[in-house]
Amino acid sequence: MTTTDNTTGTPASGSDDEEVWRGFAADDEEEADVVDRRTGLALQQRARVLVADILRPHRRSVALAIVLMVAENAVMLAGPLLVATAIDTGVPAALAGRPAPLAWAIAGYAVCGLAGAGLRAAFLVLSGRVGQDLLLDLRERVFAHGQRLSLDFHESYTSGRLISRLTSDMESLSDLLEKGLDGLAGALLSVVGITVLLIWLDPVLAAVVLAGFAPLLLLTRWFQRRSRASYRRTRSTVARLIVHFVESMNGIRAVQAFRREQRNDEIMDSLSTAYRNANTSAFLTVAGYVAGVRTVGNTTLALVLLIGGLRVVDGALALGALTAFVLYLRRFYDPLDDLAQFFNSYQSAAAALEKIASVLDTPVGLPEPARPVRLPEPARGELEFDAVRFAYRRASDRTVLPEFSLHVPAGQTVALVGATGAGKSTLAKLAARFYDPTAGAVRLDGVDLRDITDADLRSALVMITQEAFLFSGSVADNIAMGGHGSRSRAEIVAAAAAVGAREFIEALPDGFDTDVRKRGGRLSAGQRQLVSLARVVLADPAVVLLDEATSSLDIPSERAVQAALETVLAGRTALVIAHRLSTVLIADRVLVMSDGQVVQDGSPEELLEGGGEFADLHAAWRASLA
Incomplete structure (x- = not known):
């Protein structure tokens, strides 16, 4: 059980959460851009608990959004199959004087397109509403909890950092909710669905595609580790930048009276450079991941066209099936680009959520009594x-x-x-x-x-x-x-x-x-x-x-x-x-x-x-x- 210092509200020396607390306060330290592994895992766990807590009241809406997304992906995945049907069945039938199969294939493709657009619009409206409700809940929690935290906390944790929690960190979460989660869910459903269809269409070509999974998994693991460290650094540096800005503007009289403008400019330039460098590191990581994914994808596509073309020539594979396979393969790697963008948003939001969770997890320094005692009425004042x-x-x-x-x-x-x-x-x-x-x-x-x-x-x-x-x-x-x-x-x-x-x-x-x-x-x-x-x-x-x-x-x-x-x-x-x-x-x-x-x-x-x-x-x- 965690013991708490009544004076400061922080865990007492030797308590189970002492090292975790040091991680929560890490962004108060100039050198604490990257936390150690144990503290990092604790921060991630706190963030996951927070996400589960704020999602709980929206379970039904989230479930409905998932249903809409699954339905959208199902109708969109039917498109290449209808193309294959049109090429291999509809066109020969039309040439033989039976246009109905081709017409049905074309009509089915149009219906799938319209249904996909409608399901997409419904999903975006619902997910957008849920996302804004989550952000509203989180902002209110941070503000309400911040007012209840001890005086000692506010004297050590500057107002600029709290502003950062409610502004730049919330913006990172907003980006994830607006773009990232949609991209992740769509990409995962597409990858799983397309993998099944590729195996069904031609196991030989599917084996070529699956062989590319090994470098993709290694590349993704590298990206996760590298980007998490980069985005933790961006969240810390932007918080320091906001702290300096707020402090300078609040003390503007002293700044102008003692001609501190040049020194403040130097500090701001240093902080801005650190923030730029942190963002540059994150962007380079994303660029490396995207380049790697596209290299694997293009190499795989070239091999599929080579092997598939030979199999079509040999009569082992129908042309329509190869066409559908290539169309699915393009849809297979395009979502991986979406995954890269998701991971980009996710790592930024995860670092932001860790900071927010650390504030919300800060125990109230002066808790309410479990068994309160009433003062005499009226109070005497002794x-x-x-x-x-x-x-x-x-x-x-x-x-x-x-x-x-x-x-x-x-x-x-x-x-x-x-x-x-x-x-x-x-x-x-x-x-x-x-x-x-x-x-x-x-x-x-x-x-x-x-x-x-x-x-x-x-x-x-x-x-x-x-x-x-x-x-x-x-x-x-x-x-x-x-x-x-x-x-x-x-x-x-x-x-x-x-x-x-x-x-x-x-x-x-x-x-x-x-x-x-x-x-x-x-x-x-x-x-x-x-x-x-x-x-x-x-x-x-x-x-x-x-x-x-x-x-x-x-x-x-x-x-x-x-x-x-x-x-x-x-x-x-x-x-x-x-x-x-x-x-x-x-x-x-x-x-x-x-x-x-x-x-x-x-x-x-x-x-x-x-x-x-x-x-x-x-x-x-x-x-x-x-």
Whole structure:
């Protein structure tokens, strides 16, 4: 049974899936273009399981599509037999004054052509619908699962790679579904059917054709191995290219401010070259396979014409039978070209599917409890850190919190101060259950956070960060997030008024319906923070976590947010992380932290009077205002 590191959601050292996990994370490593054999087999197995899972709801449609394809191939295979019948029976009969056999052969050939076209059209419509349904299902799965994955996953697995999973990898799968599977099924049915007919028409010539199978099998095996490695490399390189593009565009201000354009161009050129080389390798592999197949095919055809012609001269073979044999032989090797194209699409899609399966197979870092415990209603907001130990990665040499205990009574506002890296933000993330402690427990109202459902925890606790992230859409929509989108306009307006945001919102071009644009770019930093505080009022949680909520604001904005905070924090438990001591002074209690330990604990007044680190921080802050 697989064991999982609660901190990161990855398999613990020594678990059965540890090496497999390294393969799943392989595209995060610059050198991991090709995985080892064991990991590669595990990836392929995961991909097969995923395919079976997404196909299960479409079993009937897939079965019907197979029936349509078999019927189409059956009527199309009848064509050369009708040609042979027309040459060997119909033409002599027509010359003898009996045109009916020739007419029936011609009519049969026309009917087969029309039936094949109709069956083909029905198959394409059905297979296209199923293919799009599969892609829709897969996209929704990746997106939904991505939202449930741990914070640690998203901090290590860049957004650019997730974008690659949902774009270029999905496009590879789309190409396979639109062209490849049709080519594969048609080619296999044609090859099997034609082989049977060739043996039936003339076993001697069929033996010549079957002798060509040996080099074809060797060639196909070589192509499979070579192309799989090539396409894994293309999927990794295109992911890195997308990562660099997304990072460069998201950081465009820094790029232009520090004139990094040339360096970014060099990196993009290097990544583009690597992607081109990977694709070139894949194309050369396909070209080698197609050339080999056609060489074998043309050689076989020449031998068949030579031997077959001699047998016709000797009277051992009818001319119509040889004609049908040659027609079937052309149809025999043409599908092998289709197989080459299928393998080309398949290897690209298989590599893409392995990447997608690795994301979907990533265990949720913080699973829902098997037996959840309900919080008291309403939640009081009492927080307790009981002998908590924490390291961001189990293998890390540095423990952020060596052993931390803290009790925060319900309704108390506690400020956390200290140097960067002291462990302040880690405490907030543990309280929000973005991570689970390595040891010990974090409790809310006496209940371990690991025993509380995510829905209950998010209703009782809200975290506000420095970023104050807003989504594209109206101001009202962004505030309504606090009530899970189910609050009335009157409640939204009241929440904005409670934090002093109503006036500036109503002054916007469309008031509460104004689109804040990407990441809230239409609003200032202070306005975005006020909107996020209005969310808290609407959510009405028992616990509020503030992580540097005022650090990026100018003085007027900070004062507006400070006033709003007094409303938001009233009657609620709060952990306030701040470097600006103006925010700290509203707290009931101050904890000064250093290396994951509390070195001072008391009210702001007590710590200022007693001297020590907090008094020094306060003096430095006052001096900075002068």
